[in-house]
Amino acid sequence: MPGLFSLEFWQETFALTRRWFIQLKRRPTTFLVGVIQPLLWLLLFGSLFQNAPQGLFGETTSYMQFLGAGVIVFTAYGGALNAGVPVLFDREFGFLNRLLVAPLASRFSIVLASAFFIVSMALVQTGVIVGASYVLGAGIPNTVGLAIMTAIVSLLVLGFTALSLGLAFAMPGHAELLALIFLINLPLIFSSTALAPLSFMPAWLKWVASLNPLTHAIEPIRYIYTHSDWAWSSIVLNAPWGGLSLAGSLVALLVFVGISVKLVQGSLSKVLA
Template identity: 60%
Template sequence: APLASRYSIVMASAIFIAAMSMIQTAAIIGLSAALGAGLPDPAGLALVVFIVFALVLGVTGLSLGLSFALPGHIELIAVIFVTNLPLLFSSTALVPLSFMPQWLQVVASLNPLTYAIEPIRYIYLHADWSLNSVVMQAPFANITLGAAIAILVGFCAVSLALIQPLLRRRMA
């Protein structure tokens, strides 16, 4: 059957990536609970899912944009390999912000992964969380749970907005 829109290919890819990420997230949450990490309350779980979804959507947008901007899949794989580990190591995924040297604290505070990791970590460690809870003491400000989520949603919106002209030009 002919496609109703070329954008449906891009949307199908984004939906598939998001669905796979949610399945992986559910597996990680379930296994970590079974291994004794516990579970946040239902509102906390919903917020964790929202945070993961926002991060996945933002990164998916950038990845799909790169796939349309670069000449081939080899170049895309190269860019992903070159950026993947620096993004991981310059976030708070492996080391809390307070243990990092000052220069790395600044870099980690600019990394979108940090704004997903710190709220999730806080929700898991504090049963009495609120959107006003300080989840991260960045070098430039104290970041609340609500601010971290807003920054993450902003990252998602900016990444999706940045790829729109590229998609329009390539899909025309």
């Protein structure tokens, strides 16, 4: 892309990213809801299963430890899935057209700025959830474990942000996009291991959950939370098709990001070319 590595490109990307944070500052309710909602999930679901039989979620794993990874992932996923909504409103209100006719070094900065903003928000939410989980007795991973969690969340967010932005440019209006988000949001969560282990599921759902990118993010985070002696070769998911290691889960998420970008490349190119 012309200008992609130029100073002008990164200046305009920073300016467009700053615009999203200015909007957030003017409407802080969005941020507050994004932080309070996962805390409610953590508190309510954690309380609901606090009297579950010992060993139900692992010999040394409490449900709070089990749930923490799921809350981290589906909170980040929810924000990424909605990433295209404000871009679509920009399109409907005409602001996007003004950007497209501006002398930008590269129109890719429009997409990149949105991705930076969504990843930043997801990491802030992750930090809040990790802190709340620690207070509620779930413990906290070491520094390297936290760094790996950050990488996992970032990859998942980038993949779903790409899909959401692609849909924002492809959908005729915000009503259609919101309807589609509503359609796929909960099915993806409940067909993952966010709230229940793979062993609880019927055979067909085990296959679906083991191929779900949310599961590929949840299980390594959960393993890091519950195993201080983790290694890259540690098996974090015993799927019907075989074992998935910690390193393998990161590769799976990288593949997911690549597939997501490839799927939306056409719709983005029509607008940004």
